[in-house]
Amino acid sequence: MSSLNNLPVQLLALNRATVLLGKRQFGPFTLSIRPGEQVAILGPSGAGKSTLLKLLARELAVAGGQAEFEQRSLHEWPLPELSRRRALLPQSHEVAFGLPVELVIGLGRVARTLDPHLNNIVQQAAEHACAQHLLGRRFDTLSGGEKARVHMARVFAQLWDAEQGLLLVDEPLAALDPGLQFELMDAMKTFASQRGHAIVSILHDINQALQSFGRLILIKHGSLVGDYQTAHVTLPLLEALYEVRLSSAMTDEGQMIVAPSLKQTLAA
Numbered sequence: 001m002s003s004l005n006n007l008p009v010q011l012l013a014l015n016r017a018t019v020l021l022g023k024r025q026f027g028p029f030t031l032s033i034r035p036g037e038q039v040a041i042l043g044p045s046g047a048g049k050s051t052l053l054k055l056l057a058r059e060l061a062v063a064g065g066q067a068e069f070e071q072r073s074l075h076e077w078p079l080p081e082l083s084r085r086r087a088l089l090p091q092s093h094e095v096a097f098g099l100p101v102e103l104v105i106g107l108g109r110v111a112r113t114l115d116p117h118l119n120n121i122v123q124q125a126a127e128h129a130c131a132q133h134l135l136g137r138r139f140d141t142l143s144g145g146e147k148a149r150v151h152m153a154r155v156f157a158q159l160w161d162a163e164q165g166l167l168l169v170d171e172p173l174a175a176l177d178p179g180l181q182f183e184l185m186d187a188m189k190t191f192a193s194q195r196g197h198a199i200v201s202i203l204h205d206i207n208q209a210l211q212s213f214g215r216l217i218l219i220k221h222g223s224l225v226g227d228y229q230t231a232h233v234t235l236p237l238l239e240a241l242y243e244v245r246l247s248s249a250m251t252d253e254g255q256m257i258v259a260p261s262l263k264q265t266l267a268a
Contacts, residue, residue: 010034012068013031014065015067016064017055018063024222035164040201040203058077062074069082086166087167090170108156108157130184131146162195164196167200170201181205218241220241235256246259
């Protein structure tokens with residue numbers, strides 16, 4: 001796999017990009033993502049986090065401004081070509097039918113007309129997602145945690161032979177137990193770092209964002225309100241974002257962790 005030397009300045013860029021959902025406008029968003037970056041999107045419910053991620057994934061069209069991927073307008077990318085460079089791990093773990101696990105993982109490779117290494121990549125992707133023991137099972141018989149492993153293997157398979165791509169993650173680990181969350185997050189970060197992929201992930205767990213990501217994008221009321229290196233994020237910034245009082249402490253590694261204060265609302 002490639003190192004992160006001589007990387008381009010930006011992999012994906014938004015320049016005052018807006019999205020219209022009904023009569024509501026989201027944005028304008030201006031930001032750029034470099035190869036290899038690991039970025040978390042934080043914000044209260046309804047702030048526009050998933051809307052921003054869908055814009056980055058090209059699931060929503062730009063109403064105004066510009067969105068570029070690798071210095072090329074995002075809407076100009078043919079979808080099969082884009083899917084070989086960009087993968088989305090959604091919040092939902094369901095599929096429409098009771099498919100074999102191998103087929104669900106292999107769906108990450110559908111953009112490739114010829115794929116002679118498909119079976120080998122499916123096996124390796126499953127192993128990297130700690131899902132190899134699920135091969136041979138039917139997807140609809142799996143638990144929630146097992147389904148999360150399989151879908152992570154699917155996006156690993158999708159970007160397995162790409163370098164300096166983009167992995168978009170929409171809070172797929174929220175309902176899982178803490179041990180499995182850390183295991184899958186570590187697998188995802190290792191996979192991405194080996195290939196120079198950027199990760200952009202929506203998170204509701206503030207502490208997971210503070211401990212696992214190098215950069216935080218803060219979203220509120222449909223707009224970007226902050227973009228910081230994690231080390232520069234302060235307690236007042238997080239309190240203003242969520243409109244609650246927070247208490248903080250430092251870990252032995254010097255990382256901030258937070259929890260809601262007994263006096264929760266800022267107005268109280």
